[in-house]
């Protein structure tokens with residue numbers, strides 16, 4: 117079983133002057149050479165490089181490069197100008213991040229605690245390169261446990277029917293304050309308006325091996341179907357329920373003797389490790405969206 121471990125030095129202790137360059141666009145010859153040459157000319161030393169082209173010709177190009185550049189923060193403006201001058205003529209879109217910059221996160225939850233508390237515990241242990249700036253919950257149940265981690269907790273009830281006022285309160289809390297949102301078994305369907313206005317990626321953990329058992333009650337459906345494997349899926353959230361780009365999945369064996377409670381208990385462990393892996397990879401800029409799929413350089 118794959119454990120979640122920092123895929124770089126402990127997330128809490130990233131080496132200084134470590135940069136990441138993410139490049140994507142229409143595939144063409146010479147992009148890897150152009151990126152490598154540019155970084156070398158800027159005085160950078162390439163630590164690792166992952167690249168994928170979807171087809172031999174006319175496909176899409178994805179590349180993630182980790183590099184060391186002394187005084188990166190000071191030299192960043194020159195590097196960004198060189199990237200524009202080199203990559204824009206090649207039709208490439210690029211993003212540059214500094215490994216020491218932790219992602220700011222808002223976690224949305226409901227009554228279930230296992231995914232939420234697992235993320236806060238892993239963050240505290242330095243396994244995740246993120247800082248949870250707030251928890252937003254439509255129920256009050258988990259307030260004391262979250263505050264025990266020193267994280268602000270906002271109870272935003274979501275009424276049945278018209279959710280617009282509650283979603284506006286959520287947007288007011290997170291807008292411009294976080295780099296992405298995690299739905300840790302948050303049991304409310306987000307509107308397309310919310311997804312348009314939030315302005316950052318939203319990651320959800322669905323408690324089934326999608327596309328099986330979409331929607332509510334997947335463990336009950338799994339028991340009814342007599343499956344021998346249950347699973348969990350972490351995906352980016354879109355307005356199409358449980359159909360967003362998949363980031364990570366895993367499964368666990370079950371038998372005819374397992375009750376729905378047994379499936380729920382076994383599944384909780386799968387949910388926690390799948391969500392943690394997906395969040396860790398997103399924090400480390402390892403995930404590219406490719407239409408309704410992803411390219412993951414884990």
Ligand SMILES: Nc1nc2c(c(=O)[nH]1)N[C@@H](CN(C=O)c1ccc(C(=O)N[C@@H](CCC(=O)O)C(=O)O)cc1)CN2
Pocket residue numbers: 299302303304305306307308320321322323331332353354355356357358359360
């Ligand atoms: N726009 C999206 N919103 C959400 C997604 C998504 O993929 N797109 N994933 C869900 C999580 N989820 C399954 O993983 C899920 C949560 C809730 C429901 C649901 O039917 N909720 C009801 C309210 C239920 C309640 O009050 O307890 C509702 O919102 O009307 C289905 C699937 C999170 N959001």
